[in-house]
Amino acid sequence: MRIGIVLKLFMLTTLLCMLVLVIMYIGQTIFFKEYYANQKIKEINTSIQSFEKEYLKAEGDVQAIKKLEHDFQQENTTWITTLDSVGNIKYANDFSVEIDIESSKYKNFSNRIINIPLYSFIDLEELDRLRFNLEQVNDIFIDGIIKDNTVVPAILTGENSNFSLENRLLSEELYGKRTETEPSPEESSKRNTKYSQLPAEELYSQKTVSESSLLESSKIFLKGRITNLQLPVGLTIYNNRLFIEKIKQFQVKLLLDKINHSHAQTMDEEENNIQYKLFIRPITDTTGETTYIFAMTSLQPVDEAVQMLEDYYLYLILFVLLLIVLASLYYSKKIAKPLLQINDTTNKIAHLDFSENIPVKSKDEIGALSQNINTLSTTLHSYINQLRQDIEKEKQLETTRKEFISGVSHELKTPLSIMKSCISIIEDGVAADKKDYYFNALRKEVDKMNLLIVDMLELAKFESGTYKMEMDVFPIDESIEYICEQLALEIADKQLHVHQHLSNNKVLANQNRIEQVLTNFITNAIRYTPENQHIFISTIEDNGRVKVCVENNGDPIAQEHLDKIWDRFYRGDTSRNRSEGGTGLGLAISKNILELHGAEYGVLNTEDGVMFFFYLDRKE
Secondary structure, rough: OOOOOOOOOOHHHHHHHHHHHHHHHHHHHHHHHHHHHHHHHHHHHHHHHHHHHHHHOOOOOOOHHHHHHHHHHHHOOOOEEEEEEOOOOOOOOHHEEEEEEEEOOHHOOOOOOOEEEOOOOHHHHHHHHHHHHHHOOEEEEEEEEEEOOOEEEEEEEEEOOOOOOHHHHHHHHHHOOOOOOOOOOHHHHHHHHHHHOOOOOHHOOOOOOOHOOHHHHHEEEEEEHHHHHHHHOOOHHHHHHHHHHHHHHHHHHHHOOOOOOOOOOOEEEEOOOEEEEEEEEEEOOOOOOEEEEEEEEOHHHHHHHHHHHHHHHHHHHHHHHHHHHHHHHHHHHHHHHHHHHHHHHHHHHHOOOOOOOOOOOOOOHHHHHHHHHHHHHHHHHHHHHHHHHHHHHHHHHHHHHHHHHHHHHHHHHHHHHHHHHHHHHHOOOOOHHHHHHHHHHHHHHHHHHHHHHHHHHHHHHHHHOOOOOOOOOHHHHHHHHHHHHHHHHHHHHHOOEEEOOOOOOEEEOOOOHHHHHHHHHHHHHHHOOOOOOEEEEEEEOOEEEEEEEEEEOOOOOHHHHHHOOOEEEEOOOOOOOHOOOOOOOOHHHHHHHHHHHHHOOEEEEOEEEEEEEEEEEEEE
16 A cells, blocks of 8 residues: 555646646747737737727717727727827827918818828927928828728928928829939929919929839828817827838838728737737718827737747746755655544544544545544434434433422322212211211312312423424413403402503414413412412513513512422422312423523512512514
């Protein structure tokens, strides 16, 4: 067995070591980077779907859409915006110039005000110079293309000034890359003045152009006057140069029909040796126009995590070796621990202590042995407990039988002696004129014996532990009034005054048995109250319970007898002897009934007599 456990420990430790090393190696070299990237892309795609739904619900509400974009960026560490059908950032009026177009040969744009986004022409670092230059310009020339009735400028040039702005990407697609150096400010100013005096066709001829990249019909040249300038304040989307650059590249491809307009795309990009993912999702808004959801995320955290794993791989190996040593110690104790527990538990079982079970944590032979011992312990414990209960019950029944026989034997002596004397007198004819008297005496003693036997049998039933008390809800005050009516003759015989102070409450108890207790208490009070004295019966509410009190005028009970009066046949007080009537079992029966109810009860001496009381649970 020792060899088996040692072999098991060795194999478990070896396999654990190999498994850890293999998982670390495969996870680091093959799967980790790919899994991380795929998981991030999947999460972003899911978030974009949610963004799309919320965007459509916003129905052009600029503030709601801006909040959506901000929340998306914070939650996914991903830049996102929406583009119109020509690739301009929607709701970008905070970084734009408003131009009133003069009359031109393009009738759709004559005397029309258009907004031109400026993020395609300039970075945020040059805002102050841009503001200054535009304030010096009156008229401005717009050189670009038109698509979907929207002007997309490639070059903005101020009239009679050395100021110009150029969207390099679009300009190079329209006119090709420049092969000469940029003109000086003086040359640019002269050239712009010249442009203003020439028709559009001649202006085009002044530039080095490449007409192959765009249809001639899409080009446009306009002139207008600046009416308003909006520049961004604080941190905005325009601070991310790379994101804006990717938007400009997408716009050029969109204008030149170099991308699929109807399908979602996920593209890989690399910038400064950092991998990026671009997400483009075309949607149709409520107006029927095409809008593009454009998002960009960096995969740099993946590369950093992989690089960190490579740098600390040596430390990880040392950690794994330490883990192997600790695991060996752990599993050695783990395998030995059940054996020690089995030994301790079986030792306790041998001494009839079944308080502990062996924890079963394995399915091998040790686990099966532990389970069998637990089953044996549980079974033995159950049988021994049952046997003890049976023995205790038998002892209780035997004690009850002995006490019953002893009590009956003792109590029947007096009535049997009286009956024997009466029979002898009647047989001898000594007092023939008193024959009826002795027959009545015999009848009374027989009634007393019958009552005694009934009480003894009932008391034995309660004390046997087999009686089950059935509970119901009933008005305790009505029970008291009923019992007083039943005992009205006895009360009248002694000319007693019964005072009832009842609070109209219902209680949870066995009505018949509680009425038996009340009968015993009230009968006891009648028996020991002097003639023409008082009995007080009351019910009092007390913290969810009802206190029932029966108090009578009369001699108090000696202090040493207060606790003993509940015993059967106890007559320590000479004033409460058999001559007063009763069997001496009423209070013992009452005690058992109240204890089966779990009720608090007691007796105490008052200023004018004795009070018996008990509590019952109150019900609405």
